[in-house]
Amino acid sequence: xxxxxxxxxxxxxxxxxxxxxxxxxxxxxxxxxxxxxxxxxxxxxxxxxxxxxxxxxxxxxxxxxxxxxxxxxxxxxxxxxxxxxxxxxxxxxxxxxxxxxxxxxxxxxxxxxxxxxxxxxxxxxxxxxxxxxxxxxxxxxxxxxxxxxxxxxxxxxxxxxxxxxxxxxxxxxxxxxxxxxxxxxxxxxxxxxxxxxxxxxxxxxxxxxxxxxxxxxxxxxxxxxxxxxxxxxxxxxxxxxxxxxxxxxxxxxxxxxxxxxxxxxxxxxxxxxxxxxxxxxxxxxxxxxxxxxxxxxxxxxxxxxxxxxxxxxxxxxxxxxxxxxxxxxxxxxxxxxxxxxxxxxxxxxxxxxxxxxxxxxxxxxxxxxxxx
Amino acid sequence: xxxxxxxxxxxxxxxxxxxxxxxxxxxxxxxxxxxxxxxxxxxxxxxxxxxxxxxxxxxxxxxxxxxxxxxxxxxxxxxxxxxxxxxxxxxxxxxxxxxxxxxxxxxxxxxxxxxxxxxxxxxxxxxxxxxxxxxxxxxxxxxxxxxxxxxxxxxxxxxxxxxxxxxxxxxxxxxxxxxxxxxxxxxxxxxxxxxxxxxxxxxxxxxxxxxxxxxxxxxxxxxxxxxxxxxxxxxxxxxxxxxxxxxxxxxxxxxxxxxxxxxxxxxxxxxxxxxxxxxxxxxxxxxxxxxxxxxxxxxxxxxxxxxxxxxxxxxxxxxxxxxxxxxxxxxxxxxxxxxxxxxxxxxxxxxxxxxxxxxxxxxxxxxxxxxx
Numbered sequence: 001x002x003x004x005x006x007x008x009x010x011x012x013x014x015x016x017x018x019x020x021x022x023x024x025x026x027x028x029x030x031x032x033x034x035x036x037x038x039x040x041x042x043x044x045x046x047x048x049x050x051x052x053x054x055x056x057x058x059x060x061x062x063x064x065x066x067x068x069x070x071x072x073x074x075x076x077x078x079x080x081x082x083x084x085x086x087x088x089x090x091x092x093x094x095x096x097x098x099x100x101x102x103x104x105x106x107x108x109x110x111x112x113x114x115x116x117x118x119x120x121x122x123x124x125x126x127x128x129x130x131x132x133x134x135x136x137x138x139x140x141x142x143x144x145x146x147x148x149x150x151x152x153x154x155x156x157x158x159x160x161x162x163x164x165x166x167x168x169x170x171x172x173x174x175x176x177x178x179x180x181x182x183x184x185x186x187x188x189x190x191x192x193x194x195x196x197x198x199x200x201x202x203x204x205x206x207x208x209x210x211x212x213x214x215x216x217x218x219x220x221x222x223x224x225x226x227x228x229x230x231x232x233x234x235x236x237x238x239x240x241x242x243x244x245x246x247x248x249x250x251x252x253x254x255x256x257x258x259x260x261x262x263x264x265x266x267x268x269x270x271x272x273x274x275x276x277x278x279x280x281x282x283x284x285x286x287x288x289x290x291x292x293x294x295x296x297x298x299x300x301x302x303x304x305x306x307x308x309x310x311x312x313x314x315x316x317x318x319x320x321x322x323x324x325x326x327x328x329x330x331x332x333x334x335x336x337x338x339x340x341x342x343x344x345x346x347x348x349x350x351x352x353x354x355x356x357x358x359x360x361x362x363x364x365x366x367x368x369x370x371x372x
Numbered sequence: 373x374x375x376x377x378x379x380x381x382x383x384x385x386x387x388x389x390x391x392x393x394x395x396x397x398x399x400x401x402x403x404x405x406x407x408x409x410x411x412x413x414x415x416x417x418x419x420x421x422x423x424x425x426x427x428x429x430x431x432x433x434x435x436x437x438x439x440x441x442x443x444x445x446x447x448x449x450x451x452x453x454x455x456x457x458x459x460x461x462x463x464x465x466x467x468x469x470x471x472x473x474x475x476x477x478x479x480x481x482x483x484x485x486x487x488x489x490x491x492x493x494x495x496x497x498x499x500x501x502x503x504x505x506x507x508x509x510x511x512x513x514x515x516x517x518x519x520x521x522x523x524x525x526x527x528x529x530x531x532x533x534x535x536x537x538x539x540x541x542x543x544x545x546x547x548x549x550x551x552x553x554x555x556x557x558x559x560x561x562x563x564x565x566x567x568x569x570x571x572x573x574x575x576x577x578x579x580x581x582x583x584x585x586x587x588x589x590x591x592x593x594x595x596x597x598x599x600x601x602x603x604x605x606x607x608x609x610x611x612x613x614x615x616x617x618x619x620x621x622x623x624x625x626x627x628x629x630x631x632x633x634x635x636x637x638x639x640x641x642x643x644x645x646x647x648x649x650x651x652x653x654x655x656x657x658x659x660x661x662x663x664x665x666x667x668x669x670x671x672x673x674x675x676x677x678x679x680x681x682x683x684x685x686x687x688x689x690x691x692x693x694x695x696x697x698x699x700x701x702x703x704x705x706x707x708x709x710x711x712x713x714x715x716x717x718x719x720x721x722x723x724x725x726x727x728x729x730x731x732x733x734x735x736x737x738x739x740x741x742x743x744x
Contacts, residue, residue: 039696040689046700047684069667069692077670077688085684295441298449312419312457316449317412320441324411327699328418 003142003184003211005030005243005264014260014357018349021212021243021264023089023141024182025081028056030243030264031348033255033341034091036272039064040074040084043272044331045338047086053307053339054346057089057141059267062134063098066126067117071137079139090140091267094131094173096147097216097248108148110165128172132185136178144214145173147188152221159192160200166190166216167204174208186212186245193226195233202237213238214245215263219254228257235262252281252344252368256361259348271337276330278322281340285369287315289333294319301332307339308332375514375556375583377402377615377636386632386729390721393429393584393615393636395461395513396554397453400428402615402636403720405627405713406463408644411436412446412456415644416703417710419458425679425711426718429461429513431639434506435470438498439489443509451511462512463639466503466545468519469588469620480520482537500544504557508550516586517545519560524593531564532572538562538588539576546580558584558617565598567605574609585610586617587635596626603633610634624653624716624740628733631720643709648702650694653712657741659687661705666691673704679711680704 006020021028035042035050038061042050050058060080065071077083080090099106099115106115112127126134131146147166150159170187177185187210191197205213215234218227231246238244243264249255250268258266271281280287282302287294289301297315309318309332321329351360378392393400407414407422410433414422422430432452437443449455452462471478471487478487484499498506503518519538522531542559549557559582563569577585587606590599603618610616615636621627622640630638643653652659654674659666661673669687681690681704693701723732 039692039698041693041698041700044699044703046703064696068696069688073668073688073692076668077686083686083689085689296445296448314449314455316441316445317455317457320411320445321413324436324440326411326413327416327702328413330699331416331418331703 001184001211002180002182003243005212005241007240009352011352011357012355013359014352015262016259016348016352016357017262017264018352019243019264023057023184025087025089025141026056028089029349031255031259031345032056032265033250033345034059034265034267035338036061036267036269037084037086038269039068040080042338043276044327044334047084049335050086050338051088053335054342055088055338057091058086059091059093060138060140061095061098062092062131062138063095065092065138066095066134067119067124071134075137075139081139089142091142092135092138092140092144093247094135094144094146095126096131097149099126100149110168112146128169129176132173132176132178136183139179140183142184142186142212143177145170145185145187145210147190147216149217149220150190150192152193154192156194156197159190159194159197163190163192163197163201164204166201170205170208170210174210184211186210186214186243188214188216188247189234189238190217191234192217193222193230198230198234199237202234206239210242212243212245214247216247218246219248224254224257227254228261231258231261231263238262250341252341253365255341255344256348256357256364259352260357260361271341272334275333275337278329278333280333281337283368289315289318289322289329291319301336302340305336305340307336309336373556373583374552374554375615377584377613379612381724383724383729384727385731386724387634388631388720388724388729389634389636390724391615391636395429395556397459397461397513398428400461401721403627403631403717403724404428404637405622405717406431406637406639407710408433408639408641409456409458410641411440412452414710415648416699416706419456421707422458422710423460425707426714427460427710429463430458431463431465432510432512433467433470434464434503434510435467437464437510438467438506439491439496443506447509447511453511461514463514464507464510464512464516465619466507466516466518467498468503469521471498472521482540484518500541501548504545504548504550508555512555514556514558514584515549517542517557517559517582519562519588521589521592522562522564524565526564528566528569531562531566531569535562535564535569535573536576538573542577542580542582546582556583558582558586558615560586560588560619561606561610562589563606564589565594565602570602570606571609574606578611582614584615584617586619588619590618591620591626596629599626600629600633603630603635607634622713624713625737627713627716628720628729628736631724632729632733643713644706647705647709650701650705652705653709655740661687661691661694661701663691673708674712677708677712679708681708681711
């Protein structure tokens with residue numbers, strides 16, 4: 001089997017899981033946040049920098065790589081790891097979420113999804129089989145099944161049909177998968193905000209016996225308490241001996257709340273996207289670096305951070321770079337934001353080890369005092 | 373004295389100079405190329421990366437820093453070195469070239485230049501005294517006098533008036549300079565493409581006894597052979613015991629030809645600007661990475677280069693990054709181009725040491741076969 005999850009312990013206070021995920025490109029300590037490298041690069045960062053900040057695994061997007069440069073090219077290059085110079089684990093999504101996000105540009109049928117490229121308008125068709133073909137060519141350690149992610153809000157009927165299709169597609173993905181020994185195919189649980197539908201989806205998807213499972217269809221616009229509620233009744237139904245991945249979530253509060261609810265893996269473009277827009281996640285709250293109050297602030301971006309950015313540059317300098325449109329601005333703030341989130345997950349793992357994740361959460365929110 | 377030039381030897385074959393320039397922030401081996409950090413950052417690069425590729429000194433632009441973030445702010449931050457986290461030598465230009473380049477937005481008088489900001493249209497006035505005030509606040513190791521750079525072509529009368537004003541301004545700069553012990557003020561020789569005017573300018577400017585001299589008013593649109601001709605009759609008139617800086621020149625051929633004519637220092641935005649546009653300087657000629665022929669080229673950007681970019685990435689990957697608009701593209705190609713030019717200068721220094729710079733030039737043009 002390509003990937004094996006090892007449960008080390010559960011936090012006695014919160015029930016959060018401390019674990020290890022063994023993959024062909026190395027072992028990941030969980031819970032973990034995965035930086036997103038949409039187009040075979042985590043925006044502004046080199047792989048060496050990602051290693052410097054202890055990124056253990058990154059995510060890349062099948063939809064984008066299929067369109068550009070094309071999965072055949074990546075395969076010819078020796079696979080995604082070699083193409084992008086990253087020798088640690090990679091997870092690829094299936095492209096499902098991206099093509100559904102195209103709105104008017106896509107048409108869903110039982111066979112798959114027809115869509116037009118956001119780059120040049122060209123027509124394409126991705127089926128479960130095609131998604132797996134692409135993911136097999138890319139060669140990530142963990143690949144995701146092609147699912148249908150229902151929007152929020154969506155009525156019960158829509159969500160039920162969508163989750164049942166996701167189950168049928170999951171079967172087709174499993175059958176199409178060529179490299180089960182080197183790439184682990186994870187199933188995705190849907191069911192929207194409906195408890196019985198989540199139960200139905202967990203039952204159907206876990207019956208297919210995947211080496212890992214994601215909770216999909218969350219962080220799609222619903223209020224955070226509702227997301228937590230869905231997790232509250234969904235994760236207890238999931239197998240304990242497989243990794244659990246909450247897709248598309250990356251704010252500090254959601255990472256902690258997710259871990260408390262038994263999630264092992266997270267990903268989101270949030271830290272790098274807001275970094276390029278000049279916003280930092282810091283131990284003293286959100287810092288919007290372009291604000292005039294930082295003009296003569298010669299202190300570090302985050303007074304409690306020892307990352308490269310915080311050790312070497314002032315808020316005044318970072319503000320100058322941002323205002324001047326300099327690329328180094330996005331680089332330095334991306335570096336800090338990812339360091340911040342990866343360190344947060346390290347703290348979460350320590351808190352699980354010490355059976356005090358609920359205390360940690362309380363302390364975190366008191367100290368950090370914000371919801372990003 | 374803030375800066376001292378030490379002539380180690382002259383190439384017996386070409387007359388090129390091997391030297392050392394001692395500055396408050398370290399010693400520079402010459403001839404040297406200076407990467408340009410216009411807005412207190414060499415675009416896309418960190419200071420650590422610049423050190424990795426053996427950049428010995430960088431240049432920053434007074435005009436840009438005066439407008440944004442303002443020299444008073446940089447001074448409050450502890451000076452430009454500290455502000456931008458670069459503890460090696462820095463040279464600042466005077467802003468003269470930039471304000472003259474503003475065309476209709478500026479008005480020259482004996483007192484100085486009135487101009488409108490390219491950022492917000494606000495009105496400003498820079499005199500020789502003001503330029504030095506700004507450069508003193510920035511705190512670079514080497515600062516340049518505020519000169520008038522005549523355009524090309526320009527008639528004799530215009531160039532003569534301009535060089536004579538440059539002499540008067542050079543005196544005012546010298547008188548205004550507050551930190552001669554920590555910052556070396558270099559004079560600039562003008563005179564356009566007129567031999568007698570260059571002679572006049574050298575005589576007038578060197579009479580003021582600056583710790584170093586630049587040849588200005590070249591690389592302003594004239595053909596390269598004309599630039600070389602001007603250097604041929606100008607540099608022999610310049611003092612041997614002071615550094616000689618050819619402003620705004622950065623193509624491989626010009627660096628070699630300049631060194632042969634006794635130049636010690638060069639700067640240009642060329643390597644970083646073309647890098648961001650996807651063009652690399654390589655040992656096999658110019659590589660325009662977006663070209664379709666590199667789509668499946670899995671070899672390095674430059675087959676004879678051992679820089680970080682060439683050791684780790686393929687042309688196919690770099691092309692993908694460029695086409696996808698990824699910031700990493702500009703980073704990796706900038707890194708390579710600067711490495712290439714800094715290494716070229718190292719080779720030039722070795723050739724001077726071995727008294728074979730003319731042989732090196734021949735071999736270089738045969739191997740590289742292009743003029744960038």
